[in-house]
Amino acid sequence: MKYKDEFSDPALASSLVCRIKETVPDREVSFMEVCGTHTMAIHRYGIKSLLPENIRLLSGPGCPVCVTPVSYMDAAIQYSRDPCFMIATFGDLFRVPGSDSSLAMEKALGGDIKIVYSPLGALDLARRNPEKHVIFLGIGFETTLPAIASAIVYAKEEDMDNFSVLFGGKTVPNVLRVLAGSPDLKLAGLILPGHVSAIIGVEPYRFLASEFSIPCAITGFEPLDILFSIARLLDMVNKGRPEVLNLYPRTVKDDGNTRACDLIQRVFCPVDSDWRGIGRIPESGLAIREEFARYDAARRFPIEVPPGKVHPGCRCGEVLKGVITPLECPLFGKACHPESPIGACMVSSEGTCAAYYKYGT
């Protein structure tokens, strides 16, 4: 496979590792990979084991399932208990614990819950089940939002009355603002998400270099992509010249995907949003615009959802902020493992705890 093979070349990887070792400063340097897919790739390819000890790779809040608050899951669970509704969800949300149940448990108790692979799959369920109202659990970052927006637009064009979205979409730049300003982290650089950047481009990240002096690299997901981004981040650290580099031009255009951005703008508007373990961040989420309110499950079928309860021992919040690694959570690999997850970070295929469990350190 063209890119897979080219970007996994062992000789090039060795030369990049040498370059990193030659240029690493004589102090600890912390880089954060924001995206859950990067976290998985870093563990799958053993990248940490290749790096000098004083380079720390911290995992950030870039797994959409992990940052979805418990109250969202509790709302989804409440809807699933009403026989009028069929819940359509991505598989990753199925086993995420709510306050006292999960969608998997509700399905075992008879809830009508279906796993779909796209928002359009949920729309199709609604077409094929006119006797039910299908609620799609629409979470995700900029990567997923255009597909959710498309489903809402199609539903409106078809004048569908039995489809809506429990929407929990989030946007990445403003959570990076919180992390960039965190005195706990002292980030020397950011490995920025390739998929999100394919939609939003380079511009929305510029403030990280100009306001916070943090070097940034938009990065792909193969071993050479990641090693090269670390080498370039070190160059910028050493020269004291922070920039936002697009190192993934085979996928990311500097101005992103303007059609996808226009679609997001048309259907959603910015709102403050709650992030699991991080709290409320101004303008870091989106809501469905008034024009499409009929397809907003929360407005069409309002319910009371008490504040969510998290297991008292779960440290997902600190894991998501990069303050601790999963190994520092006392429940890791004991009470909490993929077959019996206590926090969302152990459930999701992009979760940091799941990556540590699957691949070790």
Ligand code: SF4
């Ligand atoms: S190991 Fe489990 S309990 Fe601990 S932080 Fe991760 S998900 Fe939460």
